[in-house]
Amino acid sequence: MKFHRLLALTLLTTIGLTTPALAEDLERVYQLTSTRECPACDLSRASFVLSDLSETNLAGANLAEANLNRTNLTNANLAGANLSRAILFNANLTGADLRGADLRGADLREAYLTGANLDGALLDGANLLGAVGLPQTIATPEQMYVWGLAEYQRENFRGAINYYNQALNAKPDFAHALLARGVSRFRMRDFNGALQDARSAEQLYLTQSNPEGHQISGQFIAGIEALQEAQAQGDRRASGAGGGNFMNFLGSITGLLFRFLF
Template sequence: MKPILLTTAAIFTAITLNTSAFAENLQNIQKVLSTKTCPGCDLTDAGLVMAELVGANLSGADLSRANLSRANLTGADLTGANLSGASLNGANLTGANLSGAILVGTDLRDAYLVNAQLFGTDLSSAYIQGTIGLPEYAGTPEDFYAWGVIEAERGNYQAAIEHYNQALNLKADFAPAYLARGIAQFRLSNHGGAIQDAEVASQLFTTQENPVGFQASQNLIAMVEIAQNPPEVRSRPSFGNALVGIGSLLLRFLSPF
C-alpha cells in the first residue's frame, strides 16, 4: 500500500503545483494588463495578442513562448527579458528597450523597431523578415546581407535593398551586397541603379580576385542591357532563355553566409 500512497501523493503534489503556477501566471497577466508593471514576472505562454502595453515595465520578465503578436509595446522596458520562442509578429516596439533580452527563436516578423535599443542582444536565431527600423549595430554586414537575400526571395525587394544598404554602411567594399542590391534594383525596374551597382560590384570583385563574383556582375549587366532592348527583341524565346540562364547563375551566387 505504501507505494500506492506515495504515487498518489506525488500526483496530487504535481497537480497542486501546476495549478498554483497557472494561477500565479494568470495573476501576472492580469497585473500586466491593469498596471503595465510586472518586472521579473513569470509570463510564460502568456496570451497578450494586441495588448496595449505602452511604456510597460517588463524588465527581466520571463515571456518565453508568450504571444505578443501586434501588441503595442511602444517605449516598453524589456531589458533582460526572456523572449525565447515568443511571438512579436507585427508588434510595435518603437522606442522599446530590449537591451540584453534573450531572442532565441523569437518571431519579430513585420515588427516596428524604430529607435528601439538592442544592445547586447543576439538576433542570429530570431525571425526578422519584414522588420522595420532594425538598427545597424544589431547585426554584422554578413547578417544584413543574409537578411536582405531572405527578403529578396520573398519578393520584398525594397526591404532587401534597405538591408543591403545597412550592410554597405558597415562595410563599404562588401561586393556581394552591391551585386545583390543591383539585382533588387533590376527587379524593381530601376535599370540605372542596377547597372551602377553591378559595375561597382564588378570592380570590387576584380580587386578582391573573385572571378565568380566578377562574372555574376557582368551577367547582371548583360541582363539589364537585354531587358532594355525593344519589345520585339524581348518577346523572342532566346531572350527568355538568356534571362533564365543569367538569373540561375546569380541565384547560385547569392546565398546567405
C-alpha cells in the first residue's frame, strides 16, 4: 500500500470517520487516480476539483452530483456514466466519450466539448452557457442566439459576439443574429463592423419579407451614419457616448431582438 493511501486511511481511522462504505469509496477514488480505470464505480458526490482525469475509463460510473470543477477529462471514457447534477464548470471534456451519458441538470458552463461524442446523451436542464465546441445537434443557431442575447444583457459584448458568430456559421442567413452582432459591435465602438452587419441584416430582412426587421436595421444604420458624421465634424458631445436618444433606441432594439425569436 502506497504511503499516501495508508496516510489517508490512518487519518480517517484516527478521527473515527472510517466506515465500510467510506473505506470502499476511498479505495475507488484511489483506484481511479492510480490506475485510471474505474468503470461502473460509485463516485457520486466525489470531489475531483482541478484533477487530471484525462484518458480515464469511467464508462458506466455513477458520478451524480460529483464536483468536477475545472477537471481535465480530455479523451476520458464516460460512455453511459451518470453525471446528473454534476459540477463540470470549465471542465475540459475535449474528445471525451459521452455517448448515452446522463448529464441532466449538470453544470457545464464554460466547459470544453470540442470533439466530444454526445450521441444519445441526456442534457435536459443542463447549463451549457459559455460551453465551447458544442455540436449543432446540441446547440442550434437559435440557442446560440439566445445565449448571445444573455451575454449582451450582462454587457459581455465580446462573449455575445462569439455566440452570434457560431449561430451565423451554422445559419448564414440568420438576420436577427447579424443585427444583434452589429449592436454588440457598436457597444464595443466598432462602428464600421456594426454598420456592415446592419446593412447585411437589412438586405436579409428585405429578402425574407420581414418589414419590421428591415425598418429597425435601417434606423440603426441611419443612427450609426449620423454618429460617424458627427465624429468627422469633431462634435465630441454627440459622438462621445453615441448620443442619448440613439442609446435609448439601442435599448429598444435589444427588446425587439428578444421578441424576434419568439
